[in-house]
Amino acid sequence: MSAAIDKGQTEELNLVTAINQTLRQELARDPQVRVMGYDIGPIGGVFRATDGLYDDFGDQQVIDTPLTENGLIGAAVGMAMRGERPVVEMQFLGFMYNAWGQFIYSLANLHQKTGGLVNVPVTIRTTFGGGIKPLPFHSESTEAYLMHTPGIRVVCPSTPYEAKGLLAAAIRCDDPVIFMEHTKLYRAFREPVPTADYTLPLDKCRLVKPGKELTLIAWGNMVHVSQQAVDELDYDVEIIDLRAIAPIDVEPLLDSVKKTGRCLIVHEARRTAGPGAELSALISEYAMEWLKAPIKRVTAFDVFFPDNQVEDVYLPGPDRVKAGIEAVMNYQF
Amino acid sequence: MSAAIDKGQTEELNLVTAINQTLRQELARDPQVRVMGYDIGPIGGVFRATDGLYDDFGDQQVIDTPLTENGLIGAAVGMAMRGERPVVEMQFLGFMYNAWGQFIYSLANLHQKTGGLVNVPVTIRTTFGGGIKPLPFHSESTEAYLMHTPGIRVVCPSTPYEAKGLLAAAIRCDDPVIFMEHTKLYRAFREPVPTADYTLPLDKCRLVKPGKELTLIAWGNMVHVSQQAVDELDYDVEIIDLRAIAPIDVEPLLDSVKKTGRCLIVHEARRTAGPGAELSALISEYAMEWLKAPIKRVTAFDVFFPDNQVEDVYLPGPDRVKAGIEAVMNYQF
Amino acid sequence: MGKKKWSEVRPSEDYRRILRPDGTLQGKAPKVSRKELLRWYQVFVETRTFEEIAVRLQRRGVLSVAAVSRGEEAVGLGAAAAMKAGDWCFPSYRQNSTLLYWNAPIDRAMAGLMGNSPEHIREHLPMTADQLPAVTFMPYAVFLGANIPLAVGSAMADKLAGRDSISLAFIGEGSTSEGDFHDGLSFAGVFDSPLVVIIQNNQWCISMPASKQTAAETFAQKAVAHGIPHERIDGNDVFTVYDTVKKAADRARKGQGATVIEAVTYRMLDHNTADSSAVYRTEDEAEYWQTLDPFDRFEKYLLAEKIIDHSTRGTLAAEAEIWLREAIDRGRAVPPTEPPAMFESHLHGEPGWSERHQRAELAAELAGQNPFVDYTGEGLQ
Amino acid sequence: MGKKKWSEVRPSEDYRRILRPDGTLQGKAPKVSRKELLRWYQVFVETRTFEEIAVRLQRRGVLSVAAVSRGEEAVGLGAAAAMKAGDWCFPSYRQNSTLLYWNAPIDRAMAGLMGNSPEHIREHLPMTADQLPAVTFMPYAVFLGANIPLAVGSAMADKLAGRDSISLAFIGEGSTSEGDFHDGLSFAGVFDSPLVVIIQNNQWCISMPASKQTAAETFAQKAVAHGIPHERIDGNDVFTVYDTVKKAADRARKGQGATVIEAVTYRMLDHNTADSSAVYRTEDEAEYWQTLDPFDRFEKYLLAEKIIDHSTRGTLAAEAEIWLREAIDRGRAVPPTEPPAMFESHLHGEPGWSERHQRAELAAELAGQNPFVDYTGEGLQ
Numbered sequence A, B: 001m002s003a004a005i006d007k008g009q010t011e012e013l014n015l016v017t018a019i020n021q022t023l024r025q026e027l028a029r030d031p032q033v034r035v036m037g038y039d040i041g042p043i044g045g046v047f048r049a050t051d052g053l054y055d056d057f058g059d060q061q062v063i064d065t066p067l068t069e070n071g072l073i074g075a076a077v078g079m080a081m082r083g084e085r086p087v088v089e090m091q092f093l094g095f096m097y098n099a100w101g102q103f104i105y106s107l108a109n110l111h112q113k114t115g116g117l118v119n120v121p122v123t124i125r126t127t128f129g130g131g132i133k134p135l136p137f138h139s140e141s142t143e144a145y146l147m148h149t150p151g152i153r154v155v156c157p158s159t160p161y162e163a164k165g166l167l168a169a170a171i172r173c174d175d176p177v178i179f180m181e182h183t184k185l186y187r188a189f190r191e192p193v194p195t196a197d198y199t200l201p202l203d204k205c206r207l208v209k210p211g212k213e214l215t216l217i218a219w220g221n222m223v224h225v226s227q228q229a230v231d232e233l234d235y236d237v238e239i240i241d242l243r244a245i246a247p248i249d250v251e252p253l254l255d256s257v258k259k260t261g262r263c264l265i266v267h268e269a270r271r272t273a274g275p276g277a278e279l280s281a282l283i284s285e286y287a288m289e290w291l292k293a294p295i296k297r298v299t300a301f302d303v304f305f306p307d308n309q310v311e312d313v314y315l316p317g318p319d320r321v322k323a324g325i326e327a328v329m330n331y332q333f
Numbered sequence C, D: 001m002g003k004k005k006w007s008e009v010r011p012s013e014d015y016r017r018i019l020r021p022d023g024t025l026q027g028k029a030p031k032v033s034r035k036e037l038l039r040w041y042q043v044f045v046e047t048r049t050f051e052e053i054a055v056r057l058q059r060r061g062v063l064s065v066a067a068v069s070r071g072e073e074a075v076g077l078g079a080a081a082a083m084k085a086g087d088w089c090f091p092s093y094r095q096n097s098t099l100l101y102w103n104a105p106i107d108r109a110m111a112g113l114m115g116n117s118p119e120h121i122r123e124h125l126p127m128t129a130d131q132l133p134a135v136t137f138m139p140y141a142v143f144l145g146a147n148i149p150l151a152v153g154s155a156m157a158d159k160l161a162g163r164d165s166i167s168l169a170f171i172g173e174g175s176t177s178e179g180d181f182h183d184g185l186s187f188a189g190v191f192d193s194p195l196v197v198i199i200q201n202n203q204w205c206i207s208m209p210a211s212k213q214t215a216a217e218t219f220a221q222k223a224v225a226h227g228i229p230h231e232r233i234d235g236n237d238v239f240t241v242y243d244t245v246k247k248a249a250d251r252a253r254k255g256q257g258a259t260v261i262e263a264v265t266y267r268m269l270d271h272n273t274a275d276s277s278a279v280y281r282t283e284d285e286a287e288y289w290q291t292l293d294p295f296d297r298f299e300k301y302l303l304a305e306k307i308i309d310h311s312t313r314g315t316l317a318a319e320a321e322i323w324l325r326e327a328i329d330r331g332r333a334v335p336p337t338e339p340p341a342m343f344e345s346h347l348h349g350e351p352g353w354s355e356r357h358q359r360a361e362l363a364a365e366l367a368g369q370n371p372f373v374d375y376t377g378e379g380l381q
């Protein structure tokens, strides 16, 4: 797990402005960084993450493209293969399904298929997660599909500070990185973010809050939901922000559970064959002797993301997390 | 779990001829059954599963289509929506990635999106699994992607008898069903298969062999690999053929593990976020008190399906399964 | 890259047109009764009225987002009038005029826009079979382009069954870049499917101008890739839309296969209520397109033909306001969907263990109980 | 449905052709030195020799499957000759002639066909940088059509960097039905990418005849959908292939964008060694196409021009047999890839816990130990 660093000169940014600033710094740092996607030019992205970049860096570095997600990923990989460093905006994770061909065959597999001769330093920034009540397929949390795919890194920042450091690291990384931005966190809060550029490790989880009685693993907005739940209860819960969704930073998770003896996994994704399945299976396999209770998964349900009116009950909220904590804490073998 | 039935008049069929016969019977039974895909007409499929059907049923019921998997699934759903009963041949599971858009948005989601007004009785027959050393992406076992998708059923026959009954049931089912045919099993062996048509439940696992000391869960070719391993050891292993990959038939799995106290999961898929993750997580959560050892997953490794020369070591074989059984049997808390 | 600004590359007006922007005819008006023309006018008025209400409701927070079709109504309307009972329609989301023409239930639509589940809406706003629109409307394609392969499959089914109905799909010009568009048309060409695809080219794909969407001179010519006849028409001329779609539909009904029609029009307002187009487009465009407004020219024609007079619009708008408000109020009065509805309509038959278990978890949670107390798999069923 | 049999719809010969099937010129031969023509002839011979050896090796079980290009060699050859050092090539799997023209290492290719990992092959068959072909070849597209968006991205990179090299992709006519083809060409059109796409129309897509693949009259016209210039040529005439690709490449190098070329040819043999085409096609086809053979006509021309004599073929074939066998033997002599190779080249940097753990599991298994004895996560590292 990575520790906090001295932040030097900072400014208060929310998550989307932190991303905007990072893109700006990376575009300036390396002329081969190419921000690309549809609606990322003059409009600055539907969430304004690329605001102003087109004006400042021009259409050779900020490239508005036709509306084909599959073409977008394929072309980005083709560019990356030839030395460019594309940063793709995939408007919503749910739109990546029709790019699944290029996602698997080109993005994830090309480096391996060429025996390492070809690098694919593509970053795919994509939004995910529920809470803003938009249209169907705009709230997907299907990172489990990504986790089961070799050859890629998947990271998810839960704060503006994390977002800046992880995005810079993703762009500079020679692997394809899927960078998951939670729409509800874009403008949820601000925090001090260093003005200078910095990177954070792409393969490490993050200790949010130490604790002795239960290990709670979450990412994205669920870190905040969980924190609220923990604050409202009287247990000594260790909260870990998974951060590196793939590959998973396994040791700190095992170490934490070996210490606390209990584990709760909280995610927005559907449960069956979801991300929590792997975490639970791993921890049960390698830390069962230490477990004082079975691992519980606090998740959304195994259905398509539902209509707006029931969205709040579909997603895990603080109450559901509290129930999970209570259940695990009160379990007796 | 379903029990064996009296088979009446039978004939010796291998898995691919059992499928051929079933398609034939279903085409004759219901004129709205439409077998469709590329290379399924005069050539009878690259594995000859549709051999002779084009000649006997004509091009209105056996429809050769252009080479676009995404168009194929979309068109099949559009036909199903209007009362037809398409049976799509997807040459290899690996080719379904570029149909992922229509797979999710139309096949899996349309029934739900229309509030149940529209049915999608499409069967997608697809090959999967390793062992015949073909080309890359022709040996995929990415059923985990399917398991995490609501709105579909996924089944996998491990014998000719199973294949016939499950395929007939899939075709007659009003849900979309992905029917996974293991290429290595196509001609691996014959068994007596009833000549009359019959169906088997799509939502039940199958007891292959009862046992008291360990529950082994497998499907497809891994059922046979596991059986061989069990035969070569002296433990009383209960083998369960998962058969219904999604939704999973959970109770018999839990009951079995509660009886045996030990569990081993064997699959060809990659391990991380693979099908075994869900099985392990479920069983740990609901049967931990009965577990005498942590659950182990005997699987392929977390890499793209490798080049032919290392394929045999990549896939679980009887030795790896035996090691898994030994490990779990010898574990002491 | 190096491409001209949209306003420098105005779409060519070299397309099929019958009704001039000034309301005079440059070709032969299609044979349509005066009564039917009045109905068209009414739908125009209803569409504008409905969309104005929708935007107001969105501003007041009743709807989370609303997409409107101002300036594009003639496309959906002309096509609607060319359809027949029994046809299937696969809209994008800019065809309120099509829905209104076929009397699609606005109350239900409103309840849907408010995030109710379809089953719940049907329960609270029941309709007998003969109250349903005679053309079947599929849910619009949230996933752009995904409706095209579906429409093709639907058309293939009609042909296999020997029915003479057609499937008609709308797609935005931007969405024709999606592979789904071509995947579907490949099939439609090979199987001579009774299909009409209308590319509603409103010049913009959110912030992306049509000129940056493709290097093709027209969107219609994309059909050439699939050997499908195509036509490019003035989408702001309801006569041309009607006439062209009607001919394509007739061809399709006669087994002569699919047609692709590019209807050239303009998105006068923002992409939707979450957008602000002033960021990416200039006012000169709006001025140019204002002169091509589909409603104005049709109104001028009807006035000249004395099918309406200067009071008709006001009268119809007032009527529309009333019945639309009533329908919308009925939709808004639908009580909120209950959470368990999320489990509906995923699979047929007996729910399996996971669904039963998760339903029970949700029920426990809603009852204020702890849903996670089952450690045997038998506690919650 | 109701479509004619292929043999009833022979492809129109209304295409660009320079060299007639009888070896005489019907247009102007491209300016190519006699030495270069002899080199082309040599590659023809090498390609046939190589493919005959490959099929024999497959029959003997050395290779699991082999795809050949008999009858189609002129497409890959003419295109190869039109490329320049520094260009990038994205083959399908029917361009052995392209590889041979550019001296791609046959020993490595053979080791690859035998299922060795690329890293392992490079280790056992080392080459200095200047021994590598001057055109970079990407692995062929197992996933049909997937090479097109990649080639487009590669071309976009050349243009952004101001390089004058091009990207050239081959795709089978059947594979142009895949959405990837259009997804890529959308980009290529909009960004004026220095790209040449050659549709190698060999009339068959395994068992699917070209006439059932699309309703388009030609595959070339698919480019119309993307505003990209296109041409349809006699793919069995190496002069036309060379000349057309050369012009397209020159245009691309000058910043004038992409071109799509349909090269009409014929797959004389089975799809691959796992196929038996007698099941689905008739002999009259083969007879017709035999008269159009690309090698025969080129040979006749060279004989007439006295660039070769009647002994040249035998001499070249004997030479080819020798060096190809040597190369193939070097490839076959590569020791089998070790299992841990499967973990290579997935991600850069320090392997994470799962990779370390799984590598250790595999090592334990190979050492005859039980890989599943770790129950703490610390046992295998």
Ligand SMILES: Cc1ncc(C[n+]2csc(CCOP(=O)(O)OP(=O)(O)O)c2C)c(N)n1
Residues within 6 Å of the ligand: A038, A067, A091, A095, A098, C092, C094, C142, C143, C144, C171, C172, C173, C174, C175, C176, C200, C202, C204, C205, C206, C267, C271
């Ligand atoms: C597959 C997919 N990609 C992206 C989006 C996001 N999106 C919604 S509407 C829209 C613009 C579509 O433009 P166009 O097709 O021209 O239709 P218009 O809105 O102009 O009617 C975009 C990009 C989506 N809904 N689905």
Ligand SMILES: Cc1ncc(C[n+]2csc(CCOP(=O)(O)OP(=O)(O)O)c2C)c(N)n1
Residues within 6 Å of the ligand: B038, B067, B091, B095, B098, D092, D094, D142, D143, D144, D171, D172, D173, D174, D175, D176, D200, D202, D204, D205, D206, D267, D271
């Ligand atoms: C996405 C995908 N779908 C299907 C296949 C199986 N397949 C391999 S080759 C082939 C035929 C391709 O025909 P064509 O594009 O005409 O090329 P040709 O073999 O004739 O050179 C098919 C269907 C594949 N490899 N990838």
Ligand SMILES: [Mg+2]
Residues within 6 Å of the ligand: C172, C173, C174, C200, C201, C202, C203, C204, C205, C206
């Ligand atoms: Mg548009």
Ligand SMILES: [Mg+2]
Residues within 6 Å of the ligand: D172, D173, D174, D200, D201, D202, D203, D204, D205, D206
């Ligand atoms: Mg072909």
